Amino acid sequence: MPRLIYSLIFLSLLPFILLRLLYRAVRAPAYARRWHERFAFGGDLRAGGIWVHAVSVGEAIAAAPMVRELLQRYPQLPITITCMTPTGSEQIRKLFAGQVGHAYLPYDLPWLQRRFIRRLQPRLAIVMETELWPNLVAEAKRAQVPVVLANARLSERSARGYQRVSWLVRPMFAALDWVAVQTQAEAVRFADLGVSKDALQVTGSIKFDLQPAPELLQQANELRAQWGERSVWIAASTHAGEDEQVLAAHRKVLKQRPDALLLLVPRHPERFSGVARMAREAGFTLAQRSQGQQPGPAEQVMLVDTMGELMLFYACADMAFVGGSLVANGGHNYLEPAALGLPVLSGPHRFNFTEISELLAGAGALETVTDTDSLAQQLLIWFDQPQAAQSAGTAGQAVVKANQGALQRLLDGLARWLN
Numbered sequence: 001m002p003r004l005i006y007s008l009i010f011l012s013l014l015p016f017i018l019l020r021l022l023y024r025a026v027r028a029p030a031y032a033r034r035w036h037e038r039f040a041f042g043g044d045l046r047a048g049g050i051w052v053h054a055v056s057v058g059e060a061i062a063a064a065p066m067v068r069e070l071l072q073r074y075p076q077l078p079i080t081i082t083c084m085t086p087t088g089s090e091q092i093r094k095l096f097a098g099q100v101g102h103a104y105l106p107y108d109l110p111w112l113q114r115r116f117i118r119r120l121q122p123r124l125a126i127v128m129e130t131e132l133w134p135n136l137v138a139e140a141k142r143a144q145v146p147v148v149l150a151n152a153r154l155s156e157r158s159a160r161g162y163q164r165v166s167w168l169v170r171p172m173f174a175a176l177d178w179v180a181v182q183t184q185a186e187a188v189r190f191a192d193l194g195v196s197k198d199a200l201q202v203t204g205s206i207k208f209d210l211q212p213a214p215e216l217l218q219q220a221n222e223l224r225a226q227w228g229e230r231s232v233w234i235a236a237s238t239h240a241g242e243d244e245q246v247l248a249a250h251r252k253v254l255k256q257r258p259d260a261l262l263l264l265v266p267r268h269p270e271r272f273s274g275v276a277r278m279a280r281e282a283g284f285t286l287a288q289r290s291q292g293q294q295p296g297p298a299e300q301v302m303l304v305d306t307m308g309e310l311m312l313f314y315a316c317a318d319m320a321f322v323g324g325s326l327v328a329n330g331g332h333n334y335l336e337p338a339a340l341g342l343p344v345l346s347g348p349h350r351f352n353f354t355e356i357s358e359l360l361a362g363a364g365a366l367e368t369v370t371d372t373d374s375l376a377q378q379l380l381i382w383f384d385q386p387q388a389a390q391s392a393g394t395a396g397q398a399v400v401k402a403n404q405g406a407l408q409r410l411l412d413g414l415a416r417w418l419n
Helices: 002-027 035-039 057-073 086-099 110-120 134-142 156-164 166-174 184-192 214-226 243-256 269-281 310-314 335-339 351-362 372-384 386-402 406-418
Strands: 050-053 079-083 101-104 124-128 147-152 178-181 200-202 232-238 261-266 286-288 301-303 319-322 344-346 366-368
Touching: 002 134, 002 166, 035 101, 050 057, 057 079, 057 086, 057 124, 057 147, 057 406, 079 086, 086 101, 110 134, 124 406, 134 147, 134 166, 147 406, 156 166, 156 184, 156 351, 178 184, 178 406, 184 200, 214 310, 232 243, 232 310, 232 335, 243 261, 243 269, 243 372, 261 269, 261 310, 269 286, 269 301, 310 335, 319 372, 335 386, 344 372, 351 366, 351 386, 366 386, 372 386
Parallel strands: 050 079, 050 124, 079 101, 124 147, 147 178, 178 200, 232 261, 232 319, 261 301, 286 301, 319 344, 344 366
Antiparallel strands: none
16 A cells, blocks of 8 residues: 555656656756656666666766676676666766666656566666665566665665655565665664565675776876876865865965866766856866866866766876765765775765765875865865875775775675576
């Protein structure tokens, strides 16, 4: 009965969901394409194998090492990856090209999920992190498809949200066959929501198993060499309300470091043109990656308005601010810059990555800033004290290496359904 009520509510809201999709398509035309896949028609589905669901860009990147290992270990099992966003779709295609099938996940109505699963006939469903839908799980169980939540994370804030609709989600959580969770604290939250303790295992975060490719490091070195001897910092995955603060902080840095270069990477592609306009109106000289421009001595900001190049530009920087943290979005992946040996800055809103950020902060690899002034101040401290910056970066790399091994534990757990 709870799932029936949920489905009826979802169905009544579907016209508004489609209108919102149309609105987003005005700003990002990719949302106007492949609508039929959201109704379980079409898509490149490779039946009889492994189904991985990664909602968007971050989850697709996190899933990549697991998917590559699964392709090697089980070459007889095709893999299909679903997502929800055009940026996630673009990332999946960039990471795997034709190695995997790919489609958008249908809307969470029972007959759509049933049609999708009937077409895909997966041997195993692997959902990345927290992207669970009641009808998805229920229809998978109806079709006797095991459902695994991989690299699972659940913040206190998200857990409270789920508890408010526990009448709906408890059966969903109870139906999961295995939850490979990142930390013990999160395991407790999952258990409180109904996951069987026998189905819970703390495996750690596979994001620690990040290994920057030598080719990427070489490309970064070649790019950086073109910019000359400059002080370079990156503001990555910034959200609305942060770009203004980042640019204001960069203006303060420029007063003491006139050669400083900011690599500005907005989180969402529909914001690229607006951020470019904001930077120019604020008086900054600007180079844009999408136009093939390189920052010369006169350019103060390089806008990275492309997809899938964040790690490359992390590797070009001396230090990193990770966005989504000066505004209440909960932060983004702090391990990518840490793995490259960069000292890391974050705003106070880190609830999506509490445990990881605390590990890095405890090691002296991450500093918290609260506003424009403190961001500029910490940047200047590290620019003026390169040994301190290097020590922080080395500490971050040590944290990443000390916590590796989650990928192997995850793969060992998945083997029970795949061997």
